[in-house]
Amino acid sequence: MSTVARKKSLIWDYLTTVDHKKIAILYLIAGGLFFLMGGVEALFIRIQLAVPNNDFVSAGLYNEILTMHGTTMIFLAAMPLLFALMNAVVPIQIGARDVAFPFLNALGFWLFFFGGLFLNCSWFLGGAPDAGWTSYASLSLESPGHGIDFYVLGLQISGLGTLIGGINFLVTIVNMRAPGMTYMRMPLFTWTTFVASALILFAFPPLTVGLIFMMMDRLFGGNFFDPALGGNTIIWEHLFWIFGHPEVYILVLPAFGIFSEIISTFSKKRLFGYSSMVFAVVLIGFLGFMVWAHHMFTVGMGPIANAIFAVATMAIAVPTGIKIFNWLFTLWGGNIRFTTPMLYAIGFIPSFVMGGVTGVMNATAAADYQYHDSYFVVAHFHYVIVGGVVLALLAGTHYWWPKMFGKMLSEKLGKVTFWLFFIGFHLTFFIQHFLGLMGMPRRVFTFLPGQGWETGNLISSIGAFFMAAGTIVLLVNIVITTFKGKKAEADAWGDGRTLEWAVSSPAPEYNFAQTPLVRGLDALWVEKMEGKKGLTPAEPLGDIHMPNPSFLPFVISLGLFISAFGFMYHKDYSWGLMVGIVGLLITFGAMFLRSVIDDHGYHIHKEEIMEAEKKGAKA
Amino acid sequence: MKKWLLNWRLFSLFSVMALVLAGCGEPFLSTLQPAGEVADMQYSLMLLSTAIMILVIIVVTIIFVYVVVRFRQRKGEENKIPKQVEGNHKLEIIWTVIPIILLIILAVPTVKATFDLADVKPMNKENRDKEKTLVVNVRANLYWWEFEYPDYGVITSQDLVVPTDERVYFNLKASDVKHSFWIPAVGGKMDTNIEDSKNQFWLEFDQKDAEKAGGIFYGKCAELCGPSHALMDFKVKAVPRDEFNQWIEKMKNAKPVVTDPVAKEGEAIFNKSCIGCHAVTPVDKRPEQARTAPNLGNFGDRERIAGILEHNEENLKKWLKDPESVKPGNKMTGTYGQLTDEQIDALAKYLMSLKVE
Numbered sequence: 001m002s003t004v005a006r007k008k009s010l011i012w013d014y015l016t017t018v019d020h021k022k023i024a025i026l027y028l029i030a031g032g033l034f035f036l037m038g039g040v041e042a043l044f045i046r047i048q049l050a051v052p053n054n055d056f057v058s059a060g061l062y063n064e065i066l067t068m069h070g071t072t073m074i075f076l077a078a079m080p081l082l083f084a085l086m087n088a089v090v091p092i093q094i095g096a097r098d099v100a101f102p103f104l105n106a107l108g109f110w111l112f113f114f115g116g117l118f119l120n121c122s123w124f125l126g127g128a129p130d131a132g133w134t135s136y137a138s139l140s141l142e143s144p145g146h147g148i149d150f151y152v153l154g155l156q157i158s159g160l161g162t163l164i165g166g167i168n169f170l171v172t173i174v175n176m177r178a179p180g181m182t183y184m185r186m187p188l189f190t191w192t193t194f195v196a197s198a199l200i201l202f203a204f205p206p207l208t209v210g211l212i213f214m215m216m217d218r219l220f221g222g223n224f225f226d227p228a229l230g231g232n233t234i235i236w237e238h239l240f241w242i243f244g245h246p247e248v249y250i251l252v253l254p255a256f257g258i259f260s261e262i263i264s265t266f267s268k269k270r271l272f273g274y275s276s277m278v279f280a281v282v283l284i285g286f287l288g289f290m291v292w293a294h295h296m297f298t299v300g301m302g303p304i305a306n307a308i309f310a311v312a313t314m315a316i317a318v319p320t321g322i323k324i325f326n327w328l329f330t331l332w333g334g335n336i337r338f339t340t341p342m343l344y345a346i347g348f349i350p351s352f353v354m355g356g357v358t359g360v361m362n363a364t365a366a367a368d369y370q371y372h373d374s375y376f377v378v379a380h381f382h383y384v385i386v387g388g389v390v391l392a393l394l395a396g397t398h399y400w401w402p403k404m405f406g407k408m409l410s411e412k413l414g415k416v417t418f419w420l421f422f423i424g425f426h427l428t429f430f431i432q433h434f435l436g437l438m439g440m441p442r443r444v445f446t447f448l449p450g451q452g453w454e455t456g457n458l459i460s461s462i463g464a465f466f467m468a469a470g471t472i473v474l475l476v477n478i479v480i481t482t483f484k485g486k487k488a489e490a491d492a493w494g495d496g497r498t499l500e501w502a503v504s505s506p507a508p509e510y511n512f513a514q515t516p517l518v519r520g521l522d523a524l525w526v527e528k529m530e531g532k533k534g535l536t537p538a539e540p541l542g543d544i545h546m547p548n549p550s551f552l553p554f555v556i557s558l559g560l561f562i563s564a565f566g567f568m569y570h571k572d573y574s575w576g577l578m579v580g581i582v583g584l585l586i587t588f589g590a591m592f593l594r595s596v597i598d599d600h601g602y603h604i605h606k607e608e609i610m611e612a613e614k615k616g617a618k619a
Numbered sequence: 620m621k622k623w624l625l626n627w628r629l630f631s632l633f634s635v636m637a638l639v640l641a642g643c644g645e646p647f648l649s650t651l652q653p654a655g656e657v658a659d660m661q662y663s664l665m666l667l668s669t670a671i672m673i674l675v676i677i678v679v680t681i682i683f684v685y686v687v688v689r690f691r692q693r694k695g696e697e698n699k700i701p702k703q704v705e706g707n708h709k710l711e712i713i714w715t716v717i718p719i720i721l722l723i724i725l726a727v728p729t730v731k732a733t734f735d736l737a738d739v740k741p742m743n744k745e746n747r748d749k750e751k752t753l754v755v756n757v758r759a760n761l762y763w764w765e766f767e768y769p770d771y772g773v774i775t776s777q778d779l780v781v782p783t784d785e786r787v788y789f790n791l792k793a794s795d796v797k798h799s800f801w802i803p804a805v806g807g808k809m810d811t812n813i814e815d816s817k818n819q820f821w822l823e824f825d826q827k828d829a830e831k832a833g834g835i836f837y838g839k840c841a842e843l844c845g846p847s848h849a850l851m852d853f854k855v856k857a858v859p860r861d862e863f864n865q866w867i868e869k870m871k872n873a874k875p876v877v878t879d880p881v882a883k884e885g886e887a888i889f890n891k892s893c894i895g896c897h898a899v900t901p902v903d904k905r906p907e908q909a910r911t912a913p914n915l916g917n918f919g920d921r922e923r924i925a926g927i928l929e930h931n932e933e934n935l936k937k938w939l940k941d942p943e944s945v946k947p948g949n950k951m952t953g954t955y956g957q958l959t960d961e962q963i964d965a966l967a968k969y970l971m972s973l974k975v976e
Binding site: 444 | 733
């Protein structure tokens with residue numbers, strides 16, 4: 001098959017693609033849409049809390065909104081958006097032509113997508129889940145209707161996708177590195193992807209187990225969480241947080257990686273203390289599994305457990321501090337260019353330090369009895385997740401947009417987005433520290449006047465609108481760029497250091513005409529400093545073996561989506577069980593087809609590559 | 620010399636912080652205006668950790684501002700390539716060791732306080748002195764609180780009454796879903812779990828601070844428990860021990876005394892529609908499973924209607940007429956049929972007459 005013959009409709013192309021660059025775009029679009037939904041939910045929350053005794057939304061609906069805001073932002077926005085950047089960048093950064101398992105990569109995306117779709121169907125089918133994103137067992141078992149079932153089944157399906165994605169990246173980074181790309185030459189974004197993937201591998205199974213327990217209890221008469229029948233609700237809390245705390249690092253480590261790349265690029269310096277940076281990432285990943293119970297200081301685990309988890313949690317501050325200082329000293333002596341991505345990186349440092357220090361404050365168990373479940377905690381984790389992860393996502397999107405789409409986002413609008421978002425972020429969340437200390441519990445749908453919380457809440461709500469405005473400017477920027485944007489060079493920012501800046505923007509489907517030979521950290525920079533234009537090839541030009549597109553990942557995921565509806569309604573309607581089984585048959589049937597059909601892929605011939613490279617060079 | 624300097628700085632930082640933070644919030648609700656031993660301990664930990672963290676922030680900010688200003692790209696230097704520095708072992712050791720020291724400074728008092736706050740031995744002694752060691756059983760329910768004084772056989776709801784200037788010990792439990800018991804001004808929270816292994820902790824209420832707060836502290840549910848989680852407030856009356864003893868004596872012997880004819884009518888309605896769930900004497904011998912609604916023994920003395928509305932007959936009628944509009948998702952809605960306005964008036968009169976003070 002030749003490239004021309006395979007040109008089908010755009011939609012079919014994306015439904016069947018197994019190309020990591022196109023999957024990245026799918027993740028970006030789907031994650032971006034969910035991000036907007038989570039953002040609208042956040043606005044509803046802040047409108048409701050702008051004044052005391054507000055009745056903008058009702059009590060029950062508010063709980064649905066807050067649950068969906070948290071769940072959507074973590075599982076359906078932050079994670080997929082990170083996966084978007086990982087997919088777009090990591091394979092190219094290590095000099096590979098694709099991920100190790102392109103088919104699984106597509107399957108991971110579609111599972112996430114259908115899981116997220118399923119979860120959001122709840123809005124139209126009797127109400128969304130309302131027990132918070134943590135869905136603590138006693139409350140979630142009490143919750144009437146099917147909201148929690150949507151949560152349990154939706155997250156189970158999308159969680160499978162995440163797990164598959166994580167394993168795929170682990171294998172890719174272990175096996176697919178170009179010659180010379182040793183572990184200690186890998187760019188920091190690749191390193192953090194690697195560690196985050198390892199965390200996914202170990203952190204998602206406990207969530208899966210917890211979700212299965214809850215599914216059994218809610219749908220199939222189980223009693224894992226019913227104390228009257230020998231169950232225990234605290235088990236859910238442990239399972240959830242054994243997943244939940246590493247999840248924070250699954251999100252924030254890649255964010256660290258993104259900023260490491262950006263800071264190094266725009267200071268025109270290699271990363272200060274590269275090896276200690278890598279060490280810190282691995283250490284944070286490791287310690288991330290030792291601290292989950294600091295989310296449960298008030299559960300009544302006793303002073304010994306609380307003290308141990310307090311000290312372990314404090315220990316994480318050390319490697320995190322190392323990273324902060326390494327970034328500062330990468331900037332030190334540099335030639336700093338304030339591009340939009342760099343502005344985010346600069347804004348990130350103080351914001352994240354704030355989130356980090358309040359994290360240590362939360363770790364002081366005895367004092368945490370005051371902070372826990374108050375707005376202080378809300379402020380803390382938004383400083384970490386918005387100040388760390390979301391700023392990184394916005395930075396990474398601006399930074400790698402030319403690599404993904406071949407066009408430069410407008411710098412002017414990018415900076416407007418940054419300032420609106422940055423100011424709005426601090427306006428919204430800084431004051432919430434004090435609201436919490438002043439006694440305001442979190443997850444309240446309203447508050448009574450006369451408790452000293454009016455001003456703080458109003459300021460916080462105003463800030464939210466700044467963030468919304470920033471997001472709208474970003475959307476405008478994307479639309480304008482898509483139609484009128486300036487075409488991007490291979491080395492779009494002119495200061496690229498890593499391999500992705502050596503291939504044209506956007507990268508050709510085979511990434512590298514010849515697999516490059518990596519001759520040091522910051523492989524492209526090494527070549528540039530020696531006055532070379534391109535990379536040193538590690539192989540002669542030849543035919544490139546490519547995987548065939550496949551519709552099966554879509555079908556496998558669709559089957560689970562259908563099946564989830566069936567099993568959810570199996571007690572309410574007689575067709576439930578039938579639909580559940582049919583859905584599973586679709587899934588397993590598609591998996592069977594995948595196993596029996598021999599798919600050898602195809603080759604892009606040498607001549608075609610030479611043609612394409614010539615064209616790419618001209619453009 | 621250097622150490623002294625550090626101490627001095629820390630001290631001044633402390634006092635400035637204490638000044639700033641003390642202005643925050645209301646004395647009956649804010650953790651920043653601690654009104655008891657527990658809150659005091661937690662407040663000093665907050666100050667210590669905040670001081671250390673501000674120190675960190677200051678150091679980072681100074682370096683940060685310096686590099687961003689000093690090393691920004693200047694006109695004509697677009698192509699200048701700075702020296703590629705690999706790292707610096709000395710610096711890296713410094714910023715590993717100093718944080719470790721700072722964390723140890725924080726960790727030691729943290730661990731100590733964690734153990735101190737968990738010291739509930741006196742309440743579990745076999746022959747504890749009932750006069751000196753007060754134990755309260757807290758039971759959290761969708762959306763109300765029950766406070767049982769097991770040593771006196773007295774039960775009340777919504778308004779916790781405690782003696783000041785002594786440690787009060789609590790057994791914590793929930794009867795439906797998980798809640799969390801929190802009196803911000805007096806001390807941190809602890810969850811009320813639905814498992815039978817009860818949580819235990821203690822609090823102490825300062826007489827002087829209680830006076831400053833107007834004698835009443837605000838209590839909150841701190842764990843999402845359903846639609847009306849935000850409205851699951853309770854109040855704490857902290858009074859001197861003598862006053863507390865008098866109160867508990869009155870509670871022991873309290874019985875509804877109804878003289879007013881309208882209230883009598885109300886009593887009849889109550890005995891028909893409400894008594895299945897609500898008790899009207901503080902001494903209620905039924906097991907907790909049977910106590911499915913707040914004890915109304917001293918309802919007339921309460922601080923709030925339904926925990927949130929100002930305590931007057933008008934609000935009480937509003938609550939009785941349509942509980943759902945006041946506290947969405949509560950368990951009283953729809954349990955007593957439709958009452959006429961006259962019936963509600965009578966009921967309100969009766970309930971307001973249930974007083975011990």
